[in-house]
Amino acid sequence: MTDRPAADSPADLIPKDLLRSHPEWTFWVSDAKRLWATWKHQPTPEQVKNGWHRTLDADDAEGMRTELAAEIERRRRRESPP
Numbered sequence: 001m002t003d004r005p006a007a008d009s010p011a012d013l014i015p016k017d018l019l020r021s022h023p024e025w026t027f028w029v030s031d032a033k034r035l036w037a038t039w040k041h042q043p044t045p046e047q048v049k050n051g052w053h054r055t056l057d058a059d060d061a062e063g064m065r066t067e068l069a070a071e072i073e074r075r076r077r078r079e080s081p082p
Contacts, residue, residue: 015061022068030057035064050078 014027014035025037037056053071058064 013061018061018064018068025056025068027064034059035061037064037068047075050075052078 013029013033019027022037024040026040028036028038030036035058039052039054043052043054052075056064056067056071058067
């Protein structure tokens, strides 16, 4: 047995508010400690054509919030009529 504290689990690196505010995304942490989000739905061919991203990544939670906000805005702009 060692005196070292247990390392944080990858799930501990995902802020709870991010999970609550974006239930349509699955979040995970890579071995490199980057935060990833995958949309839980399969985009349609039209959505793909319109530039929707199914998977996002960021260095940290703040970066992920920025990526999610940009993706939500991109989707909103491309769905609304000109």
